[in-house]
Amino acid sequence: MKNGLALFFGAFAVLALSTGAVLYSAHKQLGSLTQYKDPVEETLYPAPLTGLADQGRAVYQDLGCVSCHTQQVRRDGFGGDTTRQWGTRQSVARDYIREKTVFLGSSRIGPDLRNVAARAYADEAYLYTILYAPHAVAPGTNMPSYDFLFDVHPIRPGQASPHALKLTGKAAPAPGYEVVPTHRARALVAYLRSLNDAYEYPEAKPFVADAKKEEGK
Incomplete structure (x- = not known):
C-alpha cells in the first residue's frame, strides 16, 4: 500500500490524457468544420435557422420530440434509411454545424425527421393535422395528439380564420x-418545414474504391 498514492495518480493521469486525446482529436476533426461554399452558386451551406423556424426548434426541444424521432440518415449498408426515403444521402457532420442544439436522437418510435420537408406529402396541412389529430392522416400511429398547440373556438360571423385546419370525420370540430x-x-411546423438536407457535400458522396488499387493488391 506504500505505492497506493502513486498508482492512483498514475491511473488518473492515464485516464485524463486518454480522455483529452479523444476530445482533442474530435475537436480537430469536427470543430474546425465551416460552411461549404458552392463553387458555382457561391452560396454557403448549410444556412442557419432564422425567424419562426428557429423558434420552432425550441418548441421541438421543449416537447421532447427527440425521444421518438431521430435526425440522422444512415448511409447504405448501415440501415435502410434511404430505401425508406428518409433522405437521398447519408447525414454528415457538416449538416449540423449551424444548429444551436443537435437532435440526433437514438430511438425511432416514429420516422426519422431529418428530411421531412423533402417528402411530398408532408406539407403544412399534413403536419398541422398529424400534430392535432394523428390518426386522421396516419391510422394506427402511436403518436400522441398535441392538441394543446391549437385553439378551438366558435367561428365569429364573417370572421373565420384563414389558418383554420380543414378537418373531416372524427377529427372535425363541432359545428360552428x-x-x-x-x-x-x-413555429414548430416552420421548423419541420426547414428540415431538408438537399445539398450534397463532397464528404457525403458514397465511397468508391479505386479499381486500379484493388487490382494491384
Whole structure:
C-alpha cells in the first residue's frame, strides 16, 4: 500500500490524457468544420435557422420530440434509411454545424425527421393535422395528439380564420367551431418545414474504391 498514492495518480493521469486525446482529436476533426461554399452558386451551406423556424426548434426541444424521432440518415449498408426515403444521402457532420442544439436522437418510435420537408406529402396541412389529430392522416400511429398547440373556438360571423385546419370525420370540430394553430404550432411546423438536407457535400458522396488499387493488391 506504500505505492497506493502513486498508482492512483498514475491511473488518473492515464485516464485524463486518454480522455483529452479523444476530445482533442474530435475537436480537430469536427470543430474546425465551416460552411461549404458552392463553387458555382457561391452560396454557403448549410444556412442557419432564422425567424419562426428557429423558434420552432425550441418548441421541438421543449416537447421532447427527440425521444421518438431521430435526425440522422444512415448511409447504405448501415440501415435502410434511404430505401425508406428518409433522405437521398447519408447525414454528415457538416449538416449540423449551424444548429444551436443537435437532435440526433437514438430511438425511432416514429420516422426519422431529418428530411421531412423533402417528402411530398408532408406539407403544412399534413403536419398541422398529424400534430392535432394523428390518426386522421396516419391510422394506427402511436403518436400522441398535441392538441394543446391549437385553439378551438366558435367561428365569429364573417370572421373565420384563414389558418383554420380543414378537418373531416372524427377529427372535425363541432359545428360552428374551428381549430386554429397557435404561435407555437406555427413555429414548430416552420421548423419541420426547414428540415431538408438537399445539398450534397463532397464528404457525403458514397465511397468508391479505386479499381486500379484493388487490382494491384
